[in-house]
Amino acid sequence: DTGVSQDPRHKITKRGQNVTFRCDPISEHNRLYWYRQTLGQGPEFLTYFQNEAQLEKSRLLSDRFSAERPKGSFSTLEIQRTEQGDSAMYLCASSLERTEAFFGQGTRLTVV
């Protein structure tokens, strides 16, 4: 399978714990995006990378959120001190420049 893959698919965590998600983009894609989606809403932009450079961060990405793409390949999204409001589907997507984005299946986070 050469699509975008995300790990884990599901994560249940207690409030206050830290969680980290991983995204492996399509290999030749230089752009990588993170989105968050809650029930009944479209995906909301969080951040994106071109190669290893993080080019834009949404105001939705509070200080508890950090994303990295250290070698311009896979990316991680970490949430520190999780809150119940962080419960959502976290979607990763990748693309070439100025082309459509392809999404992974997402990581569903539940904070209890």
Next chain:
Amino acid sequence: RKEVEQDPGPFNVPEGATVAFNCTYSNSASQSFFWYRQDCRKEPKLLMSVYSSGNEDGRFTAQLNRASQYISLLIRDSKLSDSATYLCVVNKGGNKLVFGAGTILRVKS
């Protein structure tokens, strides 16, 4: 005002019906436009790009009106398998995709 606005629906239509979805966007500098489809608990998948000249892919037709900042999607001869959420997506530049909240379509036999 949201950057991309869609009628949330749901649109409940019988098989074989024609249904149209509308979308408006607020940023006149937006550069490219797409319709994505999302099935329940699945990731969004590209349905089609939208061009100023309009484009058609089988039963699906997309139109863009830059002057009115308006995008549409027409589905003809609806199938049960068309039931999904349709997301209007605008590229503001820099390849940042901004999504509408989606329009729910339910096709019934």
